[in-house]
Amino acid sequence: MSGHSKWATIKRAKGKTDAARANVFTKIGRELAVAVKAGGPDPNNNAKLRDVISKAKAANMPNDNITRSIKKASGELGSINYDSITYEGYGVGGVAVIVETLTDNKNRTAGDVRHIFDKCGGSMGTTGCVSYLFETRGVLAVEKKPTDDDDEMMMLALDCGADDFNVEDGMYEILTTPADFSSVRESLESKGVVFVKSEIEKIPSNYITVDDAAMPKLQRMLDMFDENDDVQNVYHNADLPEEEEEE
Template identity: 45%
Template sequence: MAGHSKWKNIQHRKGRQDAAKGKIFTKLSKEIFAAVRSAGDDPTTNTRLRLAIAKAKDANMPNDNIDRTIKKASGDTEGVSYEELTYEGYGPGGAAVMVEVLTDNKNRSAAEVRLAFNKNGGNLGENGCVSFLFERKGFLILDREKAGISEDELMLAVIEAGADELESSENEFEVMTAPDEFESVKSALEEQGFTFLNAEVTQMPQTYAELARADAENMIKLIDMLEDNDDVQNVYHNFELMEEHYEN
């Protein structure tokens, strides 16, 4: 595949999460809690909960933490209510940014998200200003070397599994699916012995923005500041991360 690897954007986020397990566990617990409150505590019938549990396990969240959160959400917990919000805006250089928030205080979250944009050369926009640039997709990444098969062989496997698209970069295979097909495709590939560097339902940018070095540095600061916020669940952007952006 010519051009960038979509996995680089995911790697940046996962690297940040790995450096702060306590913070990511807090966010995962909130997602599990909200999923239970929205559709019950049975993951076989609650797709959102099933995906939240899978995401928690991928992050090595202990089973006791997961079970405790589900039980807490299933009980008569008074005074705990999370509101789901999405903020949209532009980062430095005009890159599109979407921020998914799960909060018990929307005024606090709005102020903190706005501050992150303003402090790092971006600006918060109106709902819908950038969401049309993204498409919700299932996204699975395989290490090219560990996959142990050619791109053509894998193409047949992912088509048979029901995936929409396969792309390849130097080190990875990137599999895209419809959101509703994500779990079945993942299971089908796992049954064939494949393991994943990453597997999630996410918002995929349809176009990418290349930024000048100064804007790229501020964009990374904006992403990091947003992801450091306990209320922020996900940050999506169309900034094309390159290796040189990590150089000191």
């Protein structure tokens, strides 16, 4: 998993401004709404909802916000339908980009995504043009405490069904298959493990180095996607310097 910018991303997420954090909560609120609509408002009977609640807690979303989002989704506002649409394309320097969205207006979102690609020197491609360069994995990140034993944590993770484990920069990263993600997460939670990241994401199989001249355009594109309400997740295979991730 060398080169995966997970560690800097986690640090940046933990240091988000209030405005950025509110944006994250809005996006998670949509995921909660979709999960409730698909399987009902009771997390005991809705595995997908349990997954999103875990993600929300890892992002430090207050319990009141989570409860309110679930009630809202199961009430009168539950009539709002969000479509899950994934776009693929290229950033500057041939960087592969996947943009996952939840939208109540497909035309608006498609136009916005295309505009961001074009404005930042990239281009929107067809479905499947870059997805083969990524692997879908469950990612659980745990902050390492001074008293933690690396071998013990690794054995715990593997015993709970994880299929890979990394230690780096004061963090444990536990990887699962998408199918095993929920069971591994719940098993670790039952052992008292607390996550700073808990989600299924796409990890690139290799990375592209972007030259310094092109980096500002790429960073601007990623920021514009991040700020768009309809965009839930953005994945790319650029080997970003850590300082770029932490800004």
